[in-house]
Amino acid sequence: xxxxSSPSSEFNSILFRHHLxxxxxxxxxxxxxxxxxxxxxxxxxxxxSTGVGGNGVICTIDSHQPGETTLLRADFDALPITEKNSFPxxxxxxxxxxxxxxxGHTASLMVVAHxxxxxxxxxxxxxxxxxxxxxxxxxxxxxxxxxWLTAQHIDNVFAYHNLPGYPLHTVIVKPDSFACASxxxxxxxxxxxxxxxxxxxxxxxxTAMLDIIQYLQRMPDKYSEAFSLVTIVHASLGEEAFGTSxxxxxxxxxxxSDNSAxxxxxxxxLLDTISSISSEEGLINHVKWQESFNAVVNxxxxxxxxxxxxxxxxxxxxxxxxxxxxxxxxxxxxxKWPGALFCIGSGTEHPELHNPDYDFPDALIxxxxxxxxxxxxxxxxx
Numbered sequence: 001x002x003x004x005s006s007p008s009s010e011f012n013s014i015l016f017r018h019h020l021x022x023x024x025x026x027x028x029x030x031x032x033x034x035x036x037x038x039x040x041x042x043x044x045x046x047x048x049s050t051g052v053g054g055n056g057v058i059c060t061i062d063s064h065q066p067g068e069t070t071l072l073r074a075d076f077d078a079l080p081i082t083e084k085n086s087f088p089x090x091x092x093x094x095x096x097x098x099x100x101x102x103x104g105h106t107a108s109l110m111v112v113a114h115x116x117x118x119x120x121x122x123x124x125x126x127x128x129x130x131x132x133x134x135x136x137x138x139x140x141x142x143x144x145x146x147x148w149l150t151a152q153h154i155d156n157v158f159a160y161h162n163l164p165g166y167p168l169h170t171v172i173v174k175p176d177s178f179a180c181a182s183x184x185x186x187x188x189x190x191x192x193x194x195x196x197x198x199x200x201x202x203x204x205x206x207t208a209m210l211d212i213i214q215y216l217q218r219m220p221d222k223y224s225e226a227f228s229l230v231t232i233v234h235a236s237l238g239e240e241a242f243g244t245s246x247x248x249x250x251x252x253x254x255x256x257s258d259n260s261a262x263x264x265x266x267x268x269x270l271l272d273t274i275s276s277i278s279s280e281e282g283l284i285n286h287v288k289w290q291e292s293f294n295a296v297v298n299x300x301x302x303x304x305x306x307x308x309x310x311x312x313x314x315x316x317x318x319x320x321x322x323x324x325x326x327x328x329x330x331x332x333x334x335x336k337w338p339g340a341l342f343c344i345g346s347g348t349e350h351p352e353l354h355n356p357d358y359d360f361p362d363a364l365i366x367x368x369x370x371x372x373x374x375x376x377x378x379x380x381x382x
Contacts, residue, residue: 024078053143067124104360121380157339166345193247
């Protein structure tokens with residue numbers, strides 16, 4: 001790689017990532033991870049702010065000269081998945097692992113922090129933001145409730161996610177819609193149990209349950225103006241008892257679209273349908289929305305910056321033809337400020353995200369940090 005300073009070898013980013021991987025923490029419980037991040041930044045001579053929006057950490061490197069402000073984001077929460085790997089740095093926390101690569105994202109941004117502590121920007125300022133609770137879609141919004149952060153004038157936001165299924169080190173970009181808006185929904189239909197020999201004496205939710213499931217399956221056909229998808233992830237009815245006609249049903253589903261407005265329309269239509277069907281069947285319904293994300297919408301200008309600087313450091317660039325189906329709550333920052341989320345390939349045969357045998361490729365730390373530093377050199381060097 002050329003035209004960018006190689007990250008200093010004094011900080012061992014691989015060992016840092018391996019430590020994070022050994023000690024994963026779930027969303028909103030990342031206290032020790034946040035402390036480790038802050039301690040490492042302090043070891044570089046930087047001054048982090050902690051407890052931002054929960055467990056968030058922010059570190060600003062200011063040139064004290066006129067110029068733009070660039071925010072780089074990395075996430076650091078883990079997932080409730082039991083790891084099935086055998087290397088020495090496997091998770092030491094039962095049922096919790098870094099199965100999405102947030103340990104690698106954090107290590108990459110820590111390399112940037114180290115390099116900027118040695119060679120700070122000469123114009124403007126760089127804000128390094130370490131975000132908790134990305135997996136639940138709550139971390140970015142929580143951090144944006146911080147008065148200092150919301151008062152900042154941010155000119156550029158950049159973040160990356162590793163992506164299995166694409167060649168190692170390949171940078172994946174797409175202007176405009178990059179990743180889908182999505183939400184989980186839990187629907188409870190409450191009727192009344194009765195003896196199985198006298199079902200007419202109760203109010204069974206089975207007909208309403210089937211009607212709502214069929215409606216969910218047909219929903220995407222109504223929204224042809226954008227990509228949309230509904231996935232039913234769980235359904236249950238009554239109890240495992242032959243003598244009882246059911247009085248309760250539960251349906252869980254995920255709705256997604258590459259357009260936030262379309263997803264909002266889907267949500268409204270679904271609520272109206274649930275209400276109508278429940279009323280017809282004499283049921284009480286309870287609806288809960290969970291893990292909601294807005295669509296990630298990239299600025300074409302910032303995608304071009306990523307593309308140009310990736311090529312400059314010797315990385316291959318590939319443009320997506322359609323948005324990613326998964327969601328990412330960096331969308332909250334991109335709603336407020338212009339910028340771009342991009343991906344870097346983890347390898348065509350690499351285990352998929354959220355798989356129990358997944359592990360972030362250490363080689364990506366250098367690719368990601370070098371690209372971030374190239375972007376900083378472009379925007380913040382006189």
